[in-house]
Structure formats: structure tokens, C-alpha cells
Amino acid sequence: MASYVQLASTCVSLLLNLFLCWLIWKKSPNKMGSYKQLMVTSVFEMYYAMLDGAADVTVFAHGFAVVVFREYLPNSWVPSIVSMALVIAYCVTFGMCMAILASHFMYRYSVTDSTFHHCYLSGKKYYLLFMAPFVYAIWWTSALLYGYSPNAESDEYLKARFLDTFDLRLDQISYVSPKFYRYDSQGSLFNSSAWIAVANCLMMVTSSIFFVLYLGSKCYLNIRKHLSLQSETSKFSANLQKQIFNALVIQTIIPVVLMYLLILVFFLCPMINVNLGYSSRFVSDMVALYPVIDPLPNMFIIKTYRKGIIGKRKDLEDS
Numbered sequence: 001m002a003s004y005v006q007l008a009s010t011c012v013s014l015l016l017n018l019f020l021c022w023l024i025w026k027k028s029p030n031k032m033g034s035y036k037q038l039m040v041t042s043v044f045e046m047y048y049a050m051l052d053g054a055a056d057v058t059v060f061a062h063g064f065a066v067v068v069f070r071e072y073l074p075n076s077w078v079p080s081i082v083s084m085a086l087v088i089a090y091c092v093t094f095g096m097c098m099a100i101l102a103s104h105f106m107y108r109y110s111v112t113d114s115t116f117h118h119c120y121l122s123g124k125k126y127y128l129l130f131m132a133p134f135v136y137a138i139w140w141t142s143a144l145l146y147g148y149s150p151n152a153e154s155d156e157y158l159k160a161r162f163l164d165t166f167d168l169r170l171d172q173i174s175y176v177s178p179k180f181y182r183y184d185s186q187g188s189l190f191n192s193s194a195w196i197a198v199a200n201c202l203m204m205v206t207s208s209i210f211f212v213l214y215l216g217s218k219c220y221l222n223i224r225k226h227l228s229l230q231s232e233t234s235k236f237s238a239n240l241q242k243q244i245f246n247a248l249v250i251q252t253i254i255p256v257v258l259m260y261l262l263i264l265v266f267f268l269c270p271m272i273n274v275n276l277g278y279s280s281r282f283v284s285d286m287v288a289l290y291p292v293i294d295p296l297p298n299m300f301i302i303k304t305y306r307k308g309i310i311g312k313r314k315d316l317e318d319s
Contacts, residue, residue, distance in 0.1 A: 006288045010053035013291040017042040017049070020295040020305075027308035031237045034126065035107060035244065041100050042295060044133070048093050049291040055086040059287075061266045062161045064191075065154065069175030071168060083174040088144055091176060094263070095140035095201070096133040097255060098208035103129040104248055109215040111241060112222035136204055147197020148176040180271050198267070205260075212252055219245060240302075247297040254297075258290045 020042045028036045057070045068091055072083040107129055110117035121129070154177050155170055162168045178194035223245060226238045299305050 006053055006056065006285065009288040009292050010049045013049035013295075014046055016292065016295045016299075017045045020299055023299065023305045023308050027304050029240060029304050031240050032244075035111070039298065041104075044096065044100060045291040045294055048097075051086070051089055051093060052288050052291070055090040057087060057090050058166075059263075059266060060165075061270055062158060064181040064270050065157065065177045065179040066266050066270055067158060067175055067177040069162075069173045069177075071166075072172060072174045074171055080174065087174050087176055088141060091144055091148075092137050092140045094259070095136040095204050097259075098205055099133040099136035101252055101255070102208040102211035103132050104251075105212050105215045105219065108241070108245055108248060109219040109222070112219055112226065139204060140201065143197040143200040144176055147193040147195075148178050150175060150177065153182065154179050178270075198271070216245075216249070216252075243302045247301040250297040250301070251294055254293050255290055258286050258293070262286055 024036055024039050024042070028039075055070055057068055059066075059068050061067070068087055070083060070087055072078070072080060074080075107121065110121045157179060158175075158177065159170050162170065162173060166173075178198055179191055180194050180198075182189050182191050223238060223242050226241075299309060
């Protein structure tokens with residue numbers, strides 16, 4: 001059963017993102033150009049919110065393992081393979097989110113640098129931005145299946161924890177878990193498959209962070225330069241780019257605070273052989289807030305959307 005936070009977040013997120021889609025469709029200025037298409041990642045946010053509510057996962061750390069699981073009732077209408085697919089899909093959305101952030105910053109920079117745009121995003125190359133999240137999804141899924149899949153060793157290691165903490169047997173759950181170490185007669189050994197899998201995940205995360213920081217800083221400098229050089233008529237376009245960029249920066253901070261830092265702690269402690277000694281739905285609930293908060297920067301920082309909201313509110317008050 002999903003927590004109240006997850007259920008409420010799913011409902012509110014769907015409403016907010018549907019409204020943002022309406023604002024993008026009806027209130028976007030012509031100067032925004034094809035960025036309107038890229039901004040409709042609200043569809044992804046709605047998918048994420050519905051998946052979070054349907055999957056109802058719990059994230060916890062135990063000893064040398066990080067566990068993402070959902071309760072699965074053998075006699076329910078949901079087959080076991082679907083239950084496991086929900087857990088994997090939930091994890092994969094993290095990688096897709098990283099790719100979407102990188103795509104946004106790449107497009108924003110291309111708007112301020114015509115040479116970069118011509119080389120990398122002109123014509124059909126523009127649609128590569130939309131393909132990036134799906135490439136990351138396939139990559140992340142492959143890493144999960146390779147290093148995070150349940151096996152006899154992980155079952156033995158976790159079964160007591162599931163029973164003691166959640167009162168669940170192994171046949172009542174679907175889970176993925178990288179277990180970074182294993183013990184034998186010679187002591188602690190690296191679990192190579194888990195480390196290879198997590199190394200691939202870290203490559204995806206660091207590549208996204210590189211694009212965000214590198215292209216984001218260059219984009220900011222270009223926008224400042226354009227604002228100082230352009231005429232009053234063209235300053236509208238530059239100011240619009242600045243508003244979009246500021247909204248994008250806040251949209252980057254939101255998942256960093258609500259998702260990445262929390263998940264980093266849950267992964268880092270087992271990797272350095274530190275037992276957290278507790279489990280909680282706190283991480284799952286905090287991650288559930290992400291699709292609720294994410295559309296707000298676009299709605300309130302971009303001036304035309306803010307005016308659209310005020311106008312809509314006035315219409316309601318007058319009716």
C-alpha cells in the first residue's frame with residue numbers, strides 16, 4: 001500500500017504538470033521556438049508520478065547492500081514479472097531524469113551559441129536530445145540486470161532483515177540489490193558484478209553532471225554577454241532565455257536535494273563498508289515529492305506563464 005505522501009504526490013503532480021502543459025501550449029511566446037517541445041517533459045513527470053504511486057517502493061540500506069523493493073502478493077492480480085518490472089522501471093527513471101537534465105542544458109547552450117547549434121543540434125540532430133533519456137534507460141536497465149538482480153546469495157543475506165523489519169518473506173517481495181561485498185573463508189571480497197554495475201551508473205550520473213555544470217556556466221556567460229550587447233527589441237529574447245535558464249537551474253537543484261544526495265548516502269555507506277543500521281520510507285517519500293515541485297520553477301519564473309496563471313486566477317474570481 002502506497003504511503004499517503006506518495007498518493008498525494010501522485011495526484012498533485014498530475015494536476016500541476018497537466019496545467020504546465022496547457023501553459024506551454026497556450027502561453028509560450030514565439031521567441032521560445034522549438035524549446036516548447038523539449039519543455040513538455042511534463043509528460044515524463046506525469047509518468048514518473050504514476051509509476052511512483054503504482055510501484056510503491058521502499059529504499060533501504062542493510063550492511064553491504066542497497067535494496068529497492070516492493071511488496072508482492074503471490075495471489076494478487078499482478079504477476080511476479082510485472083512486479084519486478086515496476087521495481088526496475090522505478091530505478092531506471094533516475095537515469096532518465098539525469099539524461100533529461102543534460103538535454104535541457106545542451107539545448108539552452110545551443111540557443112546562445114550558433115556554432116555549437118549548427119555542429120550538434122541542427123536539423124535532425126535536434127531529435128537526439130529526445131533519444132538521450134531512452135538510451136540512458138536501456139543502459140541503466142542493463143546495469144541493473146547485470147549487477148542488481150536477486151540471487152541465492154542476496155536472498156540469504158537479506159531474508160532475515162525483510163522478516164524482522166517488514167514482516168515479509170522473500171516470496172512476498174520483488175527487489176533489486178547491489179551487494180558490494182561477500183564473505184568467504186578468506187574474509188571480505190569485492191562483488192565484482194555489483195561494482196561493475198554501479199560503475200556504469202556512476203558514469204551516467206557524472207556525464208550528466210558534466211554537461212549541466214560545463215554547458216550551464218557557458219550558457220550563463222553567453223546570456224550576460226547578449227544582454228549587455230543587444231538592442232532593446234532583442235533584449236526581450238535575451239531576457240526570455242535568462243528566465244528559462246534560471247528556471248532550469250532551480251529545476252536542477254530540486255532533484256539534487258530531494259533525490260541525488262539522499263541516494264548517494266544510501267549507496268556510499270554500503271560501498272565503504274559502513275552499516276547505516278536503519279531502514280525507512282523517508283527516502284521513498286522524499287523522492288515522491290520531486291514530480292510535484294519540479295514544474296513550479298517554469299510556472300512562476302517564466303514571465304509569460306506567470307501572467308497566464310494570474311489571468312486564469314482572475315477569470316476564476318470573476319466567474
